[in-house]
Amino acid sequence: MPVKVIKNLPAIEELRADNIFVMDSERAKKQNIRLLNLLVVNLMPRKLVTETQILRLLSNTPLQINVDFLYTATHEVKNTQQSHLDSFYKSFSQVKANYYDGLIVTGAPVEQLEFEAVDYWAEFLEIMNWSKSHVYSTLHICWGAQAGLYARYGVEKENLAQKLCGIFESSVENPKNPLFRGFDDYFYCPQSRYTCSDEQAITKVADLEVLSKSQEAGLSILAKKNLREVYLFGHLEYDRDTLAWEYQRDKASGLQPELPKHYFPEDDDRKPPKMNWASAASLFFSNWLNYAVYQGTPYVAERLSKHLEEDYDFNENGEEL
Template structure:
């Protein structure tokens, strides 16, 4: 079954043209099932690009998904039109009385700041705490994942000497995990960040389990069963040319930037980049949606009252 999107959302036409199953509100109303309610707290400046990337991944499964786009109430986007925001996004303060089967918290281009120096950090703390009562499973991505792991466990992020930028090889460290069902032993994931969380500091927290890691880029995917959460520090959701766009932007500005590692054929930026992560991206998000479907209460009022073990 498809993902339910407003027909006016740009992702609706993009995904329809790609062959992803999408459904309008009027069509979904005729189906007598309970769709999974998934929300995205979109903190990225290019909101249309980001919402399309995640909708593509969570829509590629046989379940009906009802998507809600959320923005921080205390932050006004300067890079996406207010007409788009007003038509398709809801402020967190307006949805905090509702419950969701799943929530994705995206990255944000503020990693150079200490968490407590982010202008909307107080609301982020409120949102992270809210996930424990109103969300069945939360997926924190890049800065969003680091923010969650910092709040719940006190793990710090550290500045890197140089930007981790490219497609870094990863290892499947937990082949039996339901989230890695179908994964290869080794694969690549796009990475684009100036900060890291250190494996040793994560290992020091008994509640955290590293599922994917890299000798070159450190921990990647962390499971936090106690808080019904996954944290991923890299970007499976990226399109084929997302890293190219970041590279071209910095080159045009004269900013220091290395050619993204292991991304262009023969590391030659004059050649089209190769997407070697798409299949694993779909696997991960499909596995996450499947786990939500298998474990979420049918009665949404019971979300937040279940055992900390998603399969308990």
């Protein structure tokens, strides 16, 4: 949340130069406060685990938030009871008349499929198209980031030589960006993916800014300059044991996975994994919620359709929906 001070206080400019959010008393008087509405498109197989991870990070601000969970009706869910979906989730047809301040699109274990081969791809495109006029800011995670870039800008994904899995150091490329207020120069982020987005194609999209990179893992975080779209290629939401669970699952499936890098002490998978990304995860989600969503979204949610810019198209096989 911002620091509120008397207008024209000499310290204001110095604080702003240090990327501290300062709100003068005149602006504070005009600011309306209301419950924020978020929608989470949960594409992960262990939905209850992902729900807990996301909600834990969203809870670390004083903002009041209402969260709806959405499942893709065109996909048969195998790892979650239908009764859970019926009780706690909504379909797109149930929410498409609503307006949301923020949208989170999770990762999904479908990276090795072509986008168009994913059984809910048409539904995903429909959600992306709808978000242009019904959502203020969208946070895309892992496959959700790759899919969002492909849907909106035609950025292809590329297969990696082997699965990228582990905890990797990332640099803050633009410390002045509001998403990185309070960050150190470097932070750690879990990665778990078989593919990456085409970096050369991304650099050709003028309105996208690379905010974080990793020497080992490549692009880490990028965003549209107005923060309407944020792309996180890793999994800051992961718990301490998530990569360990995935590693053991892959071993049990006969995939012969490599040990996650920089994760188990002394590379011994019998030892409890270390966690060194929790503070960065909490701060990143809080910054997104505050600066990308709360500080920009209109007080009357229904005004979003007039408030949002329509400055990008996306396609399936090169054609607009």
